Amino acid sequence: DCILEYVSSNKDRVSKIFFSDFFEPGKFISSEDALFVKSPEIRGPMGQEVLVSSRSRRSDLEKHGSHLVDWLEYQKRPHQEPVPPKTNK
Helix, strand or coil: CHHHHHHHHCCCCCCCCEEECCCCCCCEEECCCEEEEECCCCCCCCCCCEEEEEHHHHHHHHCCCCCEEEHHHHHCCCCCCCCCCCCCC
16 A cells, blocks of 8 residues: 555654545545445555545445454554565575
């Protein structure tokens, strides 16, 4: 995820993060109010399988998947499959 890489690389420059609300295009929500859901049925503009919306849209998000996480959990990447280690051949 490019947002996770950016935040990690720019901790001293990032004070607030906003996300575009999937259900209300043009509306931005703060990371504190955001919920994320991952599902193989979701195809976002960058090819990722993640939707973001506000906590008030929880029931709408649950229609797209059952594993909802907040920003703190999302940063821990529990929703991603482990990447196998590279092997030297």
